[in-house]
Amino acid sequence: MPSTPSPDDSNTGAADHDRDRDSALDAYLATAVQAAREAAAIQLAERGSDLQVSTKSSAVDLVTRVDKLCEERIRHVILARHPGHAILGEEQGDGGGPSQPDATPTHSSAGRRHRWIVDPLDGTVNYAHGFPFYCVSIALEIDGTVEVGVVYDGERDELFSAVRGRGATLNGDPIGVSTTTAPRSALLATGFAYVEDKIALNVPVFARVLPQVQSIRRPGAAALDICYVACGRLDGFWELALNSWDVAAGVLIVREAGGTVTGAGSAPYRLDDPVLVASNGHLHATLLDLLRLDQLRA
Numbered sequence: 610m611p612s613t614p615s616p617d618d619s620n621t622g623a624a625d626h627d628r629d630r631d632s633a634l635d636a637y638l639a640t641a642v643q644a645a646r647e648a649a650a651i652q653l654a655e656r657g658s659d660l661q662v663s664t665k666s667s668a669v670d671l672v673t674r675v676d677k678l679c680e681e682r683i684r685h686v687i688l689a690r691h692p693g694h695a696i697l698g699e700e701q702g703d704g705g706g707p708s709q710p711d712a713t714p715t716h717s718s719a720g721r722r723h724r725w726i727v728d729p730l731d732g733t734v735n736y737a738h739g740f741p742f743y744c745v746s747i748a749l750e751i752d753g754t755v756e757v758g759v760v761y762d763g764e765r766d767e768l769f770s771a772v773r774g775r776g777a778t779l780n781g782d783p784i785g786v787s788t789t790t791a792p793r794s795a796l797l798a799t800g801f802a803y804v805e806d807k808i809a810l811n812v813p814v815f816a817r818v819l820p821q822v823q824s825i826r827r828p829g830a831a832a833l834d835i836c837y838v839a840c841g842r843l844d845g846f847w848e849l850a851l852n853s854w855d856v857a858a859g860v861l862i863v864r865e866a867g868g869t870v871t872g873a874g875s876a877p878y879r880l881d882d883p884v885l886v887a888s889n890g891h892l893h894a895t896l897l898d899l900l901r902l903d904q905l906r907a
């Protein structure tokens with residue numbers, strides 16, 4: 610006859626489960642770091658080479674030989690360690706066809722518990738011009754929740770990472786958002802998507818908010834911009850038409866660093882929400898009021 614578990618048995622079971630989960634997450638983080646470092650090494654080595662630049666959704670939406678090489682390498686690293694996992698990458702989609710802006714899983718990733726969300730080179734326009742602000746972004750979603758995020762800037766050897774519930778780090782040291790509360794002391798950033806009507810919508814927002822804050826930057830790599838909020842270099846960031854691969858890792862990192870991420874309104878940001886507002890939290894309500902993104906026509 611099976612023995613009835615005692616309360617001590619169930620505590621031991623829960624502890625074992627937590628330990629297993631922790632060691633699995635450690636392994637996934639190590640995979641993400643390794644893949645990001647290998648992709649960044651390609652980016653650094655290929656600077657100034659023939660990039661074979663072509664366009665995607667619009668004349669300003671670029672893809673280079675290096676974006677594709679990096680995604681190949683990242684997929685190779687992930688699948689060598691975790692062969693059953695699904696991958697959504699900007700350049701190859703999820704294996705069921707080219708990536709879609711709404712990142713809807715196709716048959717090939719549907720039903721799998723683990724899905725990696727990869728931007729092999731965030732900041733391609735910068736990279737193609739030799740402007741040294743770009744990165745690799747890799748996140749792992751388990752059962753629909755992002756659990757691990759890594760954003761690596763090879764130019765500066767800066768590795769931002771987070772595991773859900775464990776805080777965020779930069780090169781292994783804990784990071785936190787800024788304490789700025791006054792808009793006039795705030796340094797913000799934004800991005801202008803490749804979609805023309807969204808650029809047109811964001812220009813008046815930029816012009817209206819600029820005189821209300823200390824200044825606004827437009828660095829050009831959303832994943833890194835968000836990590837700059839996480840480590841307090843920026844107080845806030847917004848953009849109107851991002852994809853899940855741009856932000857999946859950064860959103861976890863800034864939240865784990867104590868920041869707040871919403872869509873156009875005050876509801877927490879979800880990966881299928883194109884509008885993203887990230888801040889140190891203290892400024893968030895003020896920032897949403899200044900931006901008024903929920904009043905924009907679609």
Ligand code: IPD
Nearest residue numbers: 731732733800801802829830831
């Ligand atoms: C772009 C960058 C840019 C942002 C665009 C993104 P890509 O990603 O993050 O800063 O403004 O919306 O698409 O194409 O360089 O990977």
Ligand code: CA
Nearest residue numbers: 728731732855
């Ligand atoms: Ca991107």
Ligand code: CA
Nearest residue numbers: 699728730731
């Ligand atoms: Ca990209």
